[in-house]
Amino acid sequence: MAQPDTMTRILDTAEVLFAERGFAETSLRHITSKAQVNLAAVNYHFGSKKALIQAVFSRYLDPFTGRFHAALDALEARYENRVIPLEVLLENMATTVLAVPAERNSLKVFMRLLGLAYSQAQGHLRRHIQEQYGGVFTRFTELVRRATPDLPDAERFWRLHFMLGTVIFTLSGLDALKDIAEQDYAEQVTVRDLVRRLRPVVVAAMNAPLPDDMSPTQED
Amino acid sequence: MAQPDTMTRILDTAEVLFAERGFAETSLRHITSKAQVNLAAVNYHFGSKKALIQAVFSRYLDPFTGRFHAALDALEARYENRVIPLEVLLENMATTVLAVPAERNSLKVFMRLLGLAYSQAQGHLRRHIQEQYGGVFTRFTELVRRATPDLPDAERFWRLHFMLGTVIFTLSGLDALKDIAEQDYAEQVTVRDLVRRLRPVVVAAMNAPLPDDMSPTQED
DNA sequence: GCGCTCCCAAAACGATTGTTTAAAACACTT
DNA sequence: AAGTGTTTTAAACAATCGTTTTGGGAGCGC
Numbered sequence: 402m403a404q405p406d407t408m409t410r411i412l413d414t415a416e417v418l419f420a421e422r423g424f425a426e427t428s429l430r431h432i433t434s435k436a437q438v439n440l441a442a443v444n445y446h447f448g449s450k451k452a453l454i455q456a457v458f459s460r461y462l463d464p465f466t467g468r469f470h471a472a473l474d475a476l477e478a479r480y481e482n483r484v485i486p487l488e489v490l491l492e493n494m495a496t497t498v499l500a501v502p503a504e505r506n507s508l509k510v511f512m513r514l515l516g517l518a519y520s521q522a523q524g525h526l527r528r529h530i531q532e533q534y535g536g537v538f539t540r541f542t543e544l545v546r547r548a549t550p551d552l553p554d555a556e557r558f559w560r561l562h563f564m565l566g567t568v569i570f571t572l573s574g575l576d577a578l579k580d581i582a583e584q585d586y587a588e589q590v591t592v593r594d595l596v597r598r599l600r601p602v603v604v605a606a607m608n609a610p611l612p613d614d615m616s617p618t619q620e621d
Numbered sequence: 622m623a624q625p626d627t628m629t630r631i632l633d634t635a636e637v638l639f640a641e642r643g644f645a646e647t648s649l650r651h652i653t654s655k656a657q658v659n660l661a662a663v664n665y666h667f668g669s670k671k672a673l674i675q676a677v678f679s680r681y682l683d684p685f686t687g688r689f690h691a692a693l694d695a696l697e698a699r700y701e702n703r704v705i706p707l708e709v710l711l712e713n714m715a716t717t718v719l720a721v722p723a724e725r726n727s728l729k730v731f732m733r734l735l736g737l738a739y740s741q742a743q744g745h746l747r748r749h750i751q752e753q754y755g756g757v758f759t760r761f762t763e764l765v766r767r768a769t770p771d772l773p774d775a776e777r778f779w780r781l782h783f784m785l786g787t788v789i790f791t792l793s794g795l796d797a798l799k800d801i802a803e804q805d806y807a808e809q810v811t812v813r814d815l816v817r818r819l820r821p822v823v824v825a826a827m828n829a830p831l832p833d834d835m836s837p838t839q840e841d
Numbered sequence: 842g843c844g845c846t847c848c849c850a851a852a853a854c855g856a857t858t859g860t861t862t863a864a865a866a867c868a869c870t871t
Numbered sequence: 872a873a874g875t876g877t878t879t880t881a882a883a884c885a886a887t888c889g890t891t892t893t894g895g896g897a898g899c900g901c
Contacts, residue, residue: 407878423741425645429859439880444860446878519794520643520740555806559791559818562798566790567783567826574739577747578782586775598779601829606787609825612817627848649889659850664890666848843901850895858887866879871872 408446410436416457420513424454455529458518461511462530465501466537472497473540487548488604494541495596508592509575516573549607556611564603571595628666630656636677640733644674644741675749678738681731682750685721686757692717693760707768708824714761715816728812732792739789769827776831784823791815 404410414436418427429450433440447453472493476485502511518526542561549557571578572595579590624630634656638647649670653660667673692713696705722731738746762781769777791798792815799810 423643423645425643426741428857430857439878440859441861441881442879450859516740519790520736555808556818558805559815560822563787563791563819563822566788566794567786570736570739570786570790571779571783574786577739582775582778586778588775595779597832598776599783601832602780602783602826605829606822606826609821612821648887650887659848660889661851661891662849670889845899845901846897847899848895848897850893852892852894854889854891856888856890859885861884862882864880864882866877868875868877870875 407438407442410438411443411446411453412457412460415453416460416507416510416514419454419457419517420510423517424450451525454526458514458526458530459533461501461514462534465497466534468500469494469497469537469541473537473544476544484547484550485544487545487607488600490541490544490548491600491603495600499593499596509572512569512572512575512592516569519569520573552607553611557607560607560609564606567603567606568599571599627658627662630658631663631666631673632677632680635673636680636727636730636734639674639677639737640730643737644670644746671745674746678734678746678750679753681721681734682754685717686754688720689714689717689757689761693757693764696764704767705764707765707827708820710761710764710768711820711823715820719812719816728792729795732789732795736789736793772827773831777827780827780829784826787823787826788819791819 405413411432415427415432418432418435421427429443430440433442443450443453447456476489476493498511499508502508518530542557545561546554546557552560572592575592575595582588582590625633631652635647635652638652638655641647649663650660653662663670663673667676696709696713718731719728722728738750762777765781766772766774766777772780792812795812795815803810
C-alpha cells in the first residue's frame with residue numbers, strides 16, 4: 402500500500418491532532434513526527450502554521466459548501482416557488498454535514514474543528530471562514546425565513562444561533578460528554594444517534610412560542 | 622485609591638485574558654505585565670499556571686454552588702414533596718447564574734470560561750470541575766428528572782447538555798453575536814433580553830416529542 | 842538588636858515553539 | 872547521461888514559554 406502524498410499525510414495528521422488538543426497546543430513537531438515527514442515540510446508546503454490550519458478547514462468546508470449549494474438547488478427546484486418546510490431544510494443541512502466527512506469517517510473531527518473555530522479566538526480563522534463560506538449560510542437563513550414567517554426577524558436570528566450552539570457545543574465536546582454518558586447510562590453513543598436526538602429538539606426550539614414581555618425576575 | 626491585593630489583581634487580569642484568548646494562548650508574562658505585578662508572582666502565589674487556571678474557576682464556581690444549593694433548598698422547602706415544575710427549576714438556575722458575576726459585571730467572562738472548560742481539552746480542568754462541582758449538578762438533574770417523568774433518562778441527559786450548549790455558546794460568543802444582531806436589526810441587545818428569549822426555547826426543547834427510531838443510514 | 846515570616850523584584854534557567862537555511866536526494870526532460 | 876526544477880533532509884535560528892533561583896526589604900514578636 403503506497404503512502405499518500407506528503408501534504409495529505411500532513412493534513413490527515415494535523416486535523417486529528419488539532420481536533421484533539423486545539424491549535425496552539427499542537428506543535429508542528431508533533432504533527433510532522435506523527436505524520437513521518439520532515440519538520441520543515443509544513444512550512445515548505447503550506448507556508449506557515451496559520452496557513453496549515455486554514456488548509457485543514459478548507460478541505461472540509463469546500464466540499465461542504467459545494468454539496469450544500471447543490472442540495473439547496475435541488476430543493477428549490479423540487480418546491481418551485483412553494484415554501485420549503487423547516488423540517489426539510491434542517492434535514493437537508495444535517496444530511497449535507499453528515500455526508501462531507503463520511504469519506505474519512507471523521508465527523509467527530511469535523512465538528513470539533515468547527516467548535517474550535519468558534520471557541521479559540523484565532524481571529525484569522527474566523528475571518529477566513531466568514532469570508533469564504535458565509536454566502537451559503539445567508540442563503541440558508543433566507544430559506545429558513547420563508548419557512549417561519551410568523552417569527553420576527555430578530556427572534557429567528559437568535560434561535561438559529563441558539564441551535565447552532567446546541568449542535569456545535571454537543572458535537573464538538575462529544576468525547577467528554579460521551580465519557581459521562583456511557584459512564585452513567587452504560588450506553589454506546591454514536592454521532593448518528595445524537596443527530597437523531599437533535600432533530601425534534603431543534604424543531605421544537607424553532608417553533609417555540611414567542612417570549613412573554615419582560616418581567617422582573619419573579620419567583621413562582 | 623488603594624490597589625487591590627496582588628493575588629486579586631492577578632485573578633482579575635487572568636480571567637479576562639483567558640476568556641479572550643484561551644489558556645494556552647495567554648502567557649504568564651502577558652498576565653503579569655497587564656496586572657502590573659512581577660512575573661514570578663503567579664508561581665509564588667498559585668504555584669503554577671494550572672493552579673492559576675483552577676483558581677480563576679473556583680472564584681466563580683464556589684459562590685455559584687453555594688447560591689445554587691441554597692436556592693434549591695428554598696425550592697424544596699416551598700414545594701415540600703410536590704414536584705417542582707421544569708420552568709421554575711430553569712428560572713432558578715438562570716437567576717443563580719446571573720447573580721454570581723453581577724458583582725463584577727462579568728457574565729460574559731464567566732460564560733466564556735465555562736465554554737473554554739468544555740472546548741479546550743485541558744484534562745486537569747475538567748477533572749477539577751467535575752470533582753469539585755459535580756454534586757450540585759447531579760442534585761439539579763435529579764430534580765429535573767422528577768419534573769420530566771416521561772423523558773427517558775438518556776434523552777433527558779442529552780437534552781440538558783443540548784441546552785447547556787445553547788446557553789454557553791450564545792452567552793460566551795455574545796460580543797460577536799451582538800455585533801451582527803445590532804448591525805442587522807438595529808436593536809439593542811441586553812443579557813436579560815437574551816435570557817428572556819432563551820426561556821421559551823429551552824422549555825420547548827426539553828418538552829419536544831421523542832425522536833423517531835433510528836433511520837437505516839449506515840454506521841461509522 | 843536578632844530571628845522569623847511574608848512578599849516582591851530581577852535575572853537566569855532549560856525547554857519548546859515556529860521558522861529559516863543550505864545542502865542532499867529525487868524526478869523528469871532533453 | 873547531463874541538467875533542471877522540485878522535494879526532502881538535518882541543523883540552526885531567534886523568540887517565547889513556564890519555572891526557579893537569588894537576594895532584598897517590610898513588618899512583627901521577643
